[in-house]
Amino acid sequence: MASMTECKYQWQRAVLSARRLHFDQAEGLQQALRDGFFFVEPAQAFDLAPGDRFARQFYLSGHGTYRGFCTQTETELGKHQGYFCRDADQTEQFFLRSSDWHRLFPEAVRIQAQRMKTLAIEVLLAVLASLNIPPALWRKATGHCMASQGTHTLTFNHFRPQVNARGLNIHKDSGWVTVLRSLEPGLEVLRDGFWYPIDPRPGSFIVNFGCAMEILTRHTATPVAAVAHRVVQQPHEPGKADRFSYALFLDSSLDKRFCEGLYSYRPQIGLRLEADFEQFLKSILEHTYEPHSAGLY
Template sequence: MSTAAGNPRTRTSRGWQLAELHDGELRFTVEDGLRHALRDGFFYVRQPAGTDLSAGDRFARSFYLPAEDPTGPGAPRDPYRGFHRWTAEQLGRHQGYFCRDADQTEQFFLKSTWWDQVYPAALARQAERMRDFALAIQRAVLARLDLPRELWDQATGHSLTPHGTHTLTFNHFRPEVAARGLNIHKDSGWVTVLRSTERGLEVDRDGAWHPIDPIPGTFIVNFGCAMEILTRRTATPVAAVAHRVVRQPPSGGAKPDRFSYALFVDSSLDESVCPGLFAYEAGRGLRLHAKFGAFLDDILDNTYREDTSGLY
């Protein structure tokens, strides 16, 4: 991939990779940037021109608050508050509001089939744009891997199509809670496009933890377990990055609570469409590695328990 022209910043503070998506191609700011990003398991990518994240930021700061507006009776209802009432019982497994006991996070998960019905309209449109951007990044990466194009749909669990599982997830970190920020885990799927504005995210590399500080105007792209499993025996293996968020200290109200949110691209959960996670090897083709639903259940269960981590 070519070096991007006209970028005033060509390297991040710790040498992590930085790219932009241009005409369906990822252009890194250093030579051989993609190879390094595949090894690291993540990279920064510049947000598309004109990106508006105000709806997502507002929701991240508000979804966990009571629906009632504290300004008093008769105040207009804030459509970005009061999302405790949406639970897995109404939305389906792994969706809705969750308050974690072992972590500082309270979270809200929602798959694309519910966006128009649950999210405020502006947020639903932002979610669609983030999904389309994530899928474009996934295609750009796949185009540079040792994987025949005719196998893309089957190999990736039809994640590039409307059959895929596309989830927008929000995290609010409660500094008053004496717990870890967010447990060590790997994302389950293909690519994750993360909006992070505050320090606290760390990745495991070579047995040591390294901070991934936000760069204004960029997203962080993580590769997940499905990508790692698929490519492990190929000429272009992709690492799934193990990451965590460190405990957030109380600020006494001196600054807003930390938040983040991410668009996750996963395989279809319909076994008639996607039988599971595949591994690919040149000359041998695809081999079924695991049922995706069970794999996802295990990753999530181990992520949010106190005595385990979301690895495999």
């Protein structure tokens, strides 16, 4: 599959206000659901400097409020959390679920994380309101992701241009909604067999829909696409700052008391259990970070 330097598609943009998405285009929401992503701005902007600073420093050793997090690994924090550095990608990453934000994040980063989480939940609510799924089923259908039982992870990515590897492997996000902060070129999405670059827009987040949303809606009148995406290898250019990004992932609860797994919705039947979420998540993550596979399903 080739990369396209020019894009024939007009990617959608919306402003989120009072839990409603206001798109620039008349059919913007419908197109965004087909694309699997769109740009969004909150009605009231919030300070992103703490997250930007953390993304530029978390991997550095030594003392400091925003550095030294490379010592926090799965051993200390539990499964799928902490610092990861893999040879197959240029990225080194730090994952932290909301249950530990108050304990480990600097206060300003925690505040920003909470605002990104609220933004993700409000985007999901706005999208669900446009689908033909009864509101009484939303909590069960989405694995309680909009409540405290959900899995809410803030992930930071630092791209190491001196490493001769892909930037970040082809994958689809596992869950419902991802709110991504990305300031430099490098992100690409797969559409109709071609890879298209997504140029950043100042002041906007990128919203990706994940596999859980795609599975839930695939039999409805308005199916939502989970977008396959990647980050291309970053060149080593002396004097150029390293690429970074970070994202809030909105996922189902990992507690089976609240979430049996991933469901599909069929208008004449209701919810149908399709997969165990924890196993699904494990598979997506393993295939994303293996050298010779992709995080797809």
